[in-house]
Amino acid sequence: xxKVTQSSRYLVKRTGEKVFxxxxxxxxxxxxxxxxxxxxxxxxxxxxxxxxxxxxKGDIPExxxxxxxxxxxxxxILESASTNQTSxxxxxxxxxxxxxLTGELFFGEGSRLTVL
Amino acid sequence: xxxxxxxxxHITVSEGASLELRCNYSYGATPxxxxxxxxxxxxxxxxxxxxxxxxxxxxxKGFEAEFKRxxxxxxxxxxxxxxxxxxxxxxxxxxxxxxxxxxGTGTRLKVLx
Numbered sequence: 142x143x144k145v146t147q148s149s150r151y152l153v154k155r156t157g158e159k160v161f162x163x164x165x166x167x168x169x170x171x172x173x174x175x176x177x178x179x180x181x182x183x184x185x186x187x188x189x190x191x192x193x194x195x196x197x198k199g200d201i202p203e204x205x206x207x208x209x210x211x212x213x214x215x216x217x218i219l220e221s222a223s224t225n226q227t228s229x230x231x232x233x234x235x236x237x238x239x240x241x242l243t244g245e246l247f248f249g250e251g252s253r254l255t256v257l
Numbered sequence: 258x259x260x261x262x263x264x265x266x267h268i269t270v271s272e273g274a275s276l277e278l279r280c281n282y283s284y285g286a287t288p289x290x291x292x293x294x295x296x297x298x299x300x301x302x303x304x305x306x307x308x309x310x311x312x313x314x315x316x317x318k319g320f321e322a323e324f325k326r327x328x329x330x331x332x333x334x335x336x337x338x339x340x341x342x343x344x345x346x347x348x349x350x351x352x353x354x355x356x357x358x359x360x361g362t363g364t365r366l367k368v369l370x
Contacts (some may be wrong), residue, residue, distance in 0.1 A: 172356055183362040191356065231300055245291060246358060248300035
C-alpha cells in the first residue's frame with residue numbers, strides 16, 4: 142500500500158515563525174501536492190510538484206513556498222507564519238501528472254497547524 | 258469554469274437506513290470523478306472513482322456511485338449505513354490530461370444509533 146507520511150500531526154507556532162511541514166511518500170510517485178483544508182471551503186491546492194526541483198503554484202500559493210530535493214519528500218514552508226494560516230494541511234501524491242493515467246491522490250493524515 | 262458542488266453540508270441518517278450524497282460538477286470534457294472519505298482527524302481515503310465505461314461504480318465499504326452525464330452528477334449511495342460511516346465525504350473532479358483535481362466542500366455525515 143502507498144503510504145504518505147506527514148511527520149507532524151499537530152503544531153503550535155507563533156506569528157512570524159518559520160514553519161516547515163514535511164511529507165514523505167514511499168511508492169516512487171512522480172507527483173506530490175500540498176492542500177489546505179478549511180471548514181466550508183473544501184481542499185484548496187497550495188503547490189504541486191511533478192518532479193524533483195520542479196514545482197507549480199496552485200490556487201493559494203501566497204505566503205507559502207515548497208521544496209522538493211528528493212523524489213520522495215515534499216516540504217511546505219511558511220516563511221513567516223500568520224494567524225490566517227491556522228489550518229489543516231494535507232499532503233498527497235499520485236503516480237503520474239496526468240489524472241487519466243493513475244486516477245487517485247493518496248493522502249497523508251494531515252498536519253494541523255495553529256498560529257498564535 | 259470547472260467546479261464541484263456538494264449541496265448538502267450536513268446529513269443525518271439512522272443506522273441501517275439508506276444513504277445518498279449528492280455531487281454535481283461543471284466540466285467541459287469527460288470528467289474523471291472521485292469520492293473520498295475523511296474520518297475525524299485523518300487524511301482522505303479513496304472510496305471509488307469513475308474514468309469511463311460502466312456508469313455505476315462500486316467502491317470500498319459497500320459504497321457505489323452513478324455517473325449521469327445528462328445531469329452532471331456523480332451521487333454516492335449506500336444501501337445500509339453503519340455507525341462507522343460517520344465521516345466527511347468529498348467529491349472531486351480530475352481534469353483530464355492535467356494534474357488538477359477540484360474538490361467539493363464536503364458533506365458531513367452523522368449516523369444515529
